[in-house]
Amino acid sequence: MTSSSPDLDSLRLFLKVAELGSISQTALAVGLSQPSVSRSLRALEENLQTSLFHRTGRGVQLTEVGEQALARARALVDGADQFADDIRDQARAPTGVVTVALLTAYMRDVAPDLFEEVRRRFPGVVLRLLESFSVQHEDWLASGRVDIALVTRYRKPSRDGQEVLAVSDMVVVGNPAIGSGEELMPFRELASVPLVLPAAPNGLRVRMEDVARRVGIRLNVVLEADSIEAQRALISRERCYLLWSQHSVRQAGIDHLFASRRIVEPRLPRYVVMQTTTHHPLSRASREVARILRRLVLAAHGQVVV
Known part of the structure; x- marks a missing residue:
């Protein structure tokens, strides 16, 4: 005769006694009475x-x-x-606060559409938008301060939970024209270009320094500036150059104002990645907002989402 599986109440009691x-x-x-708890434990042990x-x-x-059973029981409970929480969520419209960290360019171009669609489709959801750099966004994700964040990577992400939404090559951009007027610029030629770069530990700066060491x-670097607006203002007045992605140049509407050359040997791709916190389970509201954000970012990069 096959034994029945332990019920959840017995497992909860087992976890409490272990605690x-x-x-x-x-x-x-x-x-409960002490005899009731003892009987429940004996029944669980007989079942298993x-x-x-060990009674002492x-x-x-x-x-x-028992040590091995503890982790399994906790996972089951x-x-x-x-x-139960997920099914209850599905039975009602999503509600609650969803905190999203956006990169500066997407705050300008995506935030209004994100707000409009969330308010129209899910009026019980309140958006909280934060803006900073990728390093800060990752800290916020780890601590649970934000539910969803956009971050940039300069190497292809390999960890789970990092969804690549867009890839764009890096270009050197500024005024006047750089070098010979060719479309491509080997990385080595950057040694003679006065650059404005963000300060470490910015991901782009770290990647640039790594590649520079590798190619010798x-x-x-004539100036360190983390602000995108400050960088743009500087190249408008001074003979210095930025390292931006091709998409960022187009997105900022400066592709017709400045000269640019795409970096090669090696090529430097920038990945736009959407991440969600692992600090706590995502609510249904957060999952719905993530779906909308994914579609809006893909559309901003010219990808049609059905």
Whole structure:
């Protein structure tokens, strides 16, 4: 005769006893009698055909099998709780605050459409928008301060949870024209170009310094400026140059104002990545906002989303 599977209430009680290390304290915590807790534990052990605890005069301690069962039981209980929350979410319109961190260019070009569509489709959802650089966005994701963030990468992301939405090559851009007027510029030639770059630990700056060491040159950085608006103002007045992505140049509407050459040998792609926090499970509201944001960013890069 096949034994039935343990029920969730028995597993919850097992977890509480393991947490407190005492049957009597568990009984007080859950509002049951001590004999009831003992009977439930014995029934669970008989069902599993093993001892989960060593009984001592000072309480109980997990056996070796009990230690292994602890993680499995916690995963089952957490999964059941998440299942119930998800189904309840599906049964009602999403509500709550969703915090999104956007890069500066997307704050200008995507935020209005994101706000309009979320308000129209999900009136119970309140957007909270933050703006900074990728390094800060990742800190916010790790701490759970933001639910969704756009970040940039200068190497192809390989970790799970990093969805690449767009790729664009880096160009050197400024006024007047750079070099011979050719469309491409080998990375080595940057040694003679007065550059305005963001300060480390900005991802672009770190990548540029790594490549410069590899090809044996020293970058001619004449100014460090993290602000995109400050960078643009500088190249309008001074003979210095930026490293922007081709998409950023077009997005800012300066492709007809300044000369640009695409960096090659090596090519330097910039990846726009959408990430979600792992600090807490995403609410349905956050998942809906992420879907809208994904479509808007893809559309901004000329990709039609069906």
